[in-house]
Amino acid sequence: MSAKKTEISKRATEVLRLLKSEYPVAICELTHESAFQLLAATILSAQCTDVRVNMVTPALFDAYPTPAKLAVADAAHVEQLVRSTGFYQTKAKNLIGMASQVMTRFGGEVPREIEDLVTLPGVGRKTANVLRSVVFGLPGLPVDTHVGRLSRRLGLTKLDDAVKVEYELNAMLPPEEWGEFSLRLILHGRRVCDARKPRCEECLLESLCPSSTLPTKKLTGKTATKKLAHKAATGKAATKKSTKKPVKKTKARKK
Ligand code: SF4
Numbered sequence: 001m002s003a004k005k006t007e008i009s010k011r012a013t014e015v016l017r018l019l020k021s022e023y024p025v026a027i028c029e030l031t032h033e034s035a036f037q038l039l040a041a042t043i044l045s046a047q048c049t050d051v052r053v054n055m056v057t058p059a060l061f062d063a064y065p066t067p068a069k070l071a072v073a074d075a076a077h078v079e080q081l082v083r084s085t086g087f088y089q090t091k092a093k094n095l096i097g098m099a100s101q102v103m104t105r106f107g108g109e110v111p112r113e114i115e116d117l118v119t120l121p122g123v124g125r126k127t128a129n130v131l132r133s134v135v136f137g138l139p140g141l142p143v144d145t146h147v148g149r150l151s152r153r154l155g156l157t158k159l160d161d162a163v164k165v166e167y168e169l170n171a172m173l174p175p176e177e178w179g180e181f182s183l184r185l186i187l188h189g190r191r192v193c194d195a196r197k198p199r200c201e202e203c204l205l206e207s208l209c210p211s212s213t214l215p216t217k218k219l220t221g222k223t224a225t226k227k228l229a230h231k232a233a234t235g236k237a238a239t240k241k242s243t244k245k246p247v248k249k250t251k252a253r254k255k
Helices: 003-022 035-044 050-063 067-071 075-085 088-106 125-134 145-153 162-172 175-191 221-234
Strands: none
Touching: 003 162, 003 175, 035 050, 035 088, 035 125, 050 075, 067 088, 075 088, 125 162, 125 175, 145 162, 145 175, 162 175
């Protein structure tokens, strides 16, 4: 492993340690009581908040508590139930298609293997990893918008592609930590490292984050040097407005 990769890997380990201390309990915020319910809720969470999904799933699960019932549901009724989550026609179609395939191909049980999960309608790698890590206790690191953004800001990856980011993070962290690492990054992204306005001044990762927006004068040693280099490269260096009044240029009078 190159020195650079070793350094990034050490940073990932430190980020993991600090996030564990900050968020000792990392739980999935989608309400569910089974693999089937979490799968349905995760399909609905595309382009939608967990809070909104949690508002619609009680009625959905009341009407269709099992894959067998959802597989034969009336599409218009499912659309009506999930309408407020957006893209409701596609989501309703995917929910019914998912339930139907769980019944016909997997005997009514949600599969555990990622290769099987991603063949279900509406299920990508992120959703498959949510299922694996949250309900099956298997290694899986879901990369959503928060995980991708924080990983880049923290200098753990330079990549945009979610699957490539997942593989890079997987290589730096123990498999048993993957799922909760993702959940903790999501919590930190929601609470502190906002997409538009990161609150670096209250961030416990600030001392090791190359994207901190705090003035570099507070930093010392190697971290300061790295941050200065990063900010110079990205044009994000904090610039202080001069408090001195501008000196007026006056023409010398001819005597
Ligand atoms: S220091 Fe700022 S940019 Fe870095 S992780 Fe914390 S909030 Fe995000």
